[in-house]
Amino acid sequence: MRNPEKRFEQILSRLKAKKHKLTPQLIAIAKILAESDDHPDIETIYNRVRTDFPRMSLATVYRNVMVMKSMGDVLEIGFPGGGNRYEGNRVDPHPHAVCERCRKIIDLETGGMAEFVKSIERDTGFAITKHRLDFFGLCPDCRNRQ
């Protein structure tokens, strides 16, 4: 998704379809998420939103981001110890390069693997030290329990 406006409208219509009240706070948070391409954390979203809504609570940011996350309109990039990052302008699963020092996160396109690492280093200038590749789903036992 390259068009933030369109993405914003899409999120709003999906919220409406799910019978969520379109409060000014929710709208503002959705807008930030649709527009941001730097994978902001909750605190960052909070700060951005507070330039327009100085009285908005941090709890409201948590709550609304979680709403959109469970709808599948926001991707959570989780980290141990918190400070999770969120992405709303693009929700198809895709790899990320994460700088361990400045915590910058950039989107990558899928491809090989190992081979992949080399091309990432070539294309981005990153020095890759580790990667993380997890698959989420239901194991056989749980699939059989509904």
Add this chain to the structure above:
Amino acid sequence: MRNPEKRFEQILSRLKAKKHKLTPQLIAIAKILAESDDHPDIETIYNRVRTDFPRMSLATVYRNVMVMKSMGDVLEIGFPGGGNRYEGNRVDPHPHAVCERCRKIIDLETGGMAEFVKSIERDTGFAITKHRLDFFGLCPDCRNRQ
């Protein structure tokens, strides 16, 4: 690494090489990590170790796991909201399948991707809904600052 005993000795000798005091607590925790293939969390390690060391503190488990993690002898599988999982019997990076319901984690071997998802579902019986693929390292800006 298929041999827990050997892996245990390896961790101990690396700890010794780094001038760590081989306290009974550290040895016990290293043993659990070398032997466990179920990616235990801190609480689980704590409980396993406490059958032999009932007076051991949870803080000690945290501290010693972190020591081995920074040495590169323990792999941390981090999750948002805590409850991170640890793996000491194998430290080469490799993909995992994580059950979102029972939190079971199993090791996988590397291969394609997309194609990969299908073969994982075939081989394990998992129903994969998402995957996670992150690369960690230093971005160009940070590489230039040392």
Add this chain to the structure above:
DNA sequence: ATACCTGCAAAGTATTTGCACGAAA
């Protein structure tokens, strides 16, 4: 002997929740 490690309890973080009020539908 002495530097490092431990247990305990307290302090931190990040996130979630209860509640009374206020606003969207």
Add this chain to the structure above:
DNA sequence: TTTCGTGCAAATACTTTGCAGGTAT
């Protein structure tokens, strides 16, 4: 009008830290 969302503050969960005493080298 009625239901749901908000702000605030307190609670929770996980992890880290300060300190006094103990132990591996």
